[in-house]
Amino acid sequence: MRITDTTVALVTGGASGLGEATTRHLHDLGAAVVIADLASSPGEQLAAELGERARFVATDVRDEDQVLAAVAAASELGELRIAVTCAGIGTPGRVVGRKGPLALETFRQVIEVNLVGTFNVLRLAAAAMAELEPVDGDRGVVVMTASIAAYDGQVGQAAYASSKGGVVGLTLSAARDLADKAVRVTTIAPGTFATPMLAGLPAEATAVLEAQVPHPSRLGQPAEYAKLVAHVVDNSMLNGEVIRLDGALRMPPR
Numbered sequence: 001m002r003i004t005d006t007t008v009a010l011v012t013g014g015a016s017g018l019g020e021a022t023t024r025h026l027h028d029l030g031a032a033v034v035i036a037d038l039a040s041s042p043g044e045q046l047a048a049e050l051g052e053r054a055r056f057v058a059t060d061v062r063d064e065d066q067v068l069a070a071v072a073a074a075s076e077l078g079e080l081r082i083a084v085t086c087a088g089i090g091t092p093g094r095v096v097g098r099k100g101p102l103a104l105e106t107f108r109q110v111i112e113v114n115l116v117g118t119f120n121v122l123r124l125a126a127a128a129m130a131e132l133e134p135v136d137g138d139r140g141v142v143v144m145t146a147s148i149a150a151y152d153g154q155v156g157q158a159a160y161a162s163s164k165g166g167v168v169g170l171t172l173s174a175a176r177d178l179a180d181k182a183v184r185v186t187t188i189a190p191g192t193f194a195t196p197m198l199a200g201l202p203a204e205a206t207a208v209l210e211a212q213v214p215h216p217s218r219l220g221q222p223a224e225y226a227k228l229v230a231h232v233v234d235n236s237m238l239n240g241e242v243i244r245l246d247g248a249l250r251m252p253p254r
Contacts, residue, residue, distance in 0.1 A: 001081065001138040001233055007031045008074045009082035012061050012121055015043035017195035018145065019086030021222030022229050026084075027054060029230060032077040036061070036070040036121075037087070053077065061087045061117030064124070071128050079132050083125035084143045084229055085118045088163075090197055092156040107159045114163035115170075118144050122174060122185070130181040139182040141233050144171065146189040148244055152251035164189070168242050175240030184239040186232045191246025193220040214248040 009026040013019035014035035027033045027050050036059035037043040043056035055077060057070040074080040091110050093102045122142050129140025146167040153161025167187055175185040192198065192209045198219065201209075210218050228245055232238045 001136045001141060001236060003029050003031050003081075003233065004135065005030060006078040007081045008034065008078040009084065010034045010036060010070055010074045010080060010121075010125060011084045011086060012036045012059065012070075012117075013085075013087035015041040015046050015056070017086065017197065018190065018193065018222050018225045019084070020046065021226040022084050022086060023054075024050070025223065025226035025230055026082065031082065032074075034070055034074045034077065036067070059087075061085070061121055062112050064120060067120050067124050071124050075128060080125060080128045081132070081135065081138075081140045082143070082233055083121060083129075083140070084145075085121050086145050087117055087121075088114045088145065090157075090160045093159065094156050095158050102158065107162075110159035111163050111166070114160070115166040118167055119170065122170075126174075126178055126181070126183045126185075129183050130178075134182050137182060137236055138184060141184045141186070142174075142178075143229050143232050144185070144187040146171075146187050146242060148189050148191050148246050148249065148251060150189060150242075151244075154251055155254040171242050172240040179239075184232075184236070186238050186240070187242040188225060188228055188232075189242055189244045189246070190225055191220060191244070191249040191251075193222060193225065195222060212249060212252070213246070216247055218247075220245065220247070 009031045014023040015037040032053040035043040039058035047054040047056040059066045147164040149161040150164040150168045171187040
């Protein structure tokens, strides 16, 4: 599906990391963008930097009304054709640690943001896309973000791996559900990327992570994720698939 001057992209978590890179890249390709991120994020500044064809909407992806407001903002800018779900959290914790069992509320919060929040955006964005006329055979494309932790969950990643595994499991079912509406659904499962989640690590820890990646032996760059999003949008045969973007990395237990 080609990006035209009426195309609008909604990017959750769009003010930092993978989301920011995606926001910038899709904007550079000619799409108007809605940056859906927390009120505490730098989303307002990013929208101001990008100009008229960018808008920030404070959004907690778990909240139906807030996601509906972001979808409505996208529809005001043009035709919501692209939704990318980058919002997520990675709270660590062993199933049973030194202080006892992992708090159920901690597990629930990660699932709520990463899985329920992703589904909330998927369903509401797809409903808006279904009202549009097709472009190149597609009414819209939803790109969800999982993680290789869905397959290679490490020690302390029970909640995170479960949430991302849920996104992987959602992909094909959602693509089949939405096929009659000409809305595609594809998921990207990144490996270790240079995002704010890893920014606080000491250089030694970063070097260890880089050495684990067979080739290229480095952290992924958010721009590489963004370029894959753009390719998914462009390539109409990519549907119902989870694409690992990890340099052939398979995570060790710890």
